[in-house]
Amino acid sequence: MKTRTTIGILGIGAIGTVISYHLQRNSQHELYYFSRTKKSHLNLIIENTPIEIPVGIQTKISTKKTLDWLIICLKEHQYLEAKHWFSMLITSKTQIVIIRNGLHLKTPLLDFTSGNKILECLIDCPTQLSKTGFYQCPNMPILTVAESALGMYFKSLFNTTNININQVKDFKTESWKKLCESATLGAILCLHNDTCRIFKTKQLQDQYRNLMNESLQVARADGAIIESNFVEKMLAKLMHYPETKGSSMLADLRNKKPIELGAKNGMISLLGKYYNLDTPINDLIIRKLS
Ligand SMILES: NC(=O)c1ccc[n+]([C@@H]2O[C@H](COP(=O)([O-])OP(=O)(O)OC[C@H]3O[C@@H](n4cnc5c(N)ncnc54)[C@H](OP(=O)(O)O)[C@@H]3O)[C@@H](O)[C@H]2O)c1
Structure with missing residues (x-):
């Protein structure tokens, strides 16, 4: 049997x-x-x-x-x-x-x-x-x-x-792509305490680009192989999201639960230090959302 x-x-x-x-x-x-x-x-x-x-x-x-x-x-x-x-x-x-x-x-x-x-x-x-x-x-x-x-x-x-x-x-590359995507989206939505509708403005699209690029620098230093048009691909994906789409970080913030800051922006900032790369935007996010 x-x-x-x-x-x-x-x-x-x-x-x-x-x-x-x-x-x-x-x-x-x-x-x-x-x-x-x-x-x-x-x-x-x-x-x-x-x-x-x-x-x-x-x-x-x-x-x-x-x-x-x-x-x-x-x-x-x-x-x-x-x-x-x-x-x-x-x-x-x-x-x-x-x-x-x-x-x-x-x-x-x-x-x-x-x-x-x-x-x-x-x-x-x-x-x-x-x-x-x-x-x-x-x-x-x-x-x-x-x-x-x-x-x-x-x-x-x-x-x-x-x-x-x-x-x-290449699991490492996949992990980094997912991390950069969720840390960028989650952090910006939490900073504005709002859903994806905020990305209609150029100012917020630029904020997304800058944060994502900062994180990708660390990802590449850590050995992730990420295509050069990744940010634009992620932005195009973002434009197709419903205006009401949030993220798990935003849901935790709104439900007054701890947000996964350490695993996301915290990890990027930590590895940035390890590779001697400045991560001022991620650092600022950690200070503001902690
Ligand atoms: N939710 C999403 O949409 C989503 C999407 C992609 C990835 N993820 C990832 O998946 C992972 C899990 O997320 P989740 O959304 O499922 O989290 P979650 O809803 O908070 O579920 C975690 C569960 O673990 C339980 N738990 C917490 N501490 C525990 C302990 N000391 N002993 C036993 N059980 C404990 C919690 O219990 P309580 O019921 O008492 O809180 C809860 O039921 C996270 O890394 C997240 O980033 C989530």
Whole structure:
């Protein structure tokens, strides 16, 4: 008899809910949910349809658990407080996926396992909590991992007609592109506490260009291979966004939650210092938004 794959999902917020939804569609998995706050259901809206799936979320754990996979869906600033989970949920057998945008995603886990057991994963899946308590996820999630055996195995956990798992040769470049895009958009929207409608003016388009160029300098110094017309491509993409589009940083600011400044503009500024590059705009943003 085929044994079921045991998968733990840590952090059942926006992304944890979306990932759990896609995993629970495969009956071969035995899923375990861990988070800070108890919820009785995964509530999400997919293709305009509200879906409620009963779940048993554990908010405490007293005995070590052996899992085949642990999928971590936390924000960077939540890792420190979540440390106790890592020692209880990771054994030498556990393969770990870290889903979050940014750089050096493995670092907080290296005290608990070896780097070759960890798969870093970027996600493109704008998901926000609606007033009715359902996570709205309007697009098909796109997950990006490095081309590897672990990446292949991770992909095989999903029914990929509903979720896109993209394997890339140059994960560092992809991570930097995503970081520059989300740090630029998120920071400017937070500074103005407004949505993408602000980018109609040339002044704000120039602000976007300047911040993005400053960040790209650091990205290239760190070895990312980014095309010369990247900023203009991102600006063209921005012009097609609905006026009401926000960002996860803006949503956190408006919900009075900590924003992911350290993982985004903070990381760019830190690496700028490492490469001896000035990052005055990112530094100013950190001062203003901290
Ligand atoms: N949301 C998006 O649209 C989006 C898009 C692309 C990428 N991302 C990235 O995905 C990552 C996850 O973001 P998210 O939006 O899913 O965050 P989120 O909604 O805040 O979810 C994080 C979850 O982790 C839980 N948590 C926090 N501290 C914990 C602890 N000490 N122990 C156990 N559980 C804990 C939170 O519990 P509570 O319920 O108590 O807060 C919450 O349920 C971030 O890096 C983000 O940048 C998000």
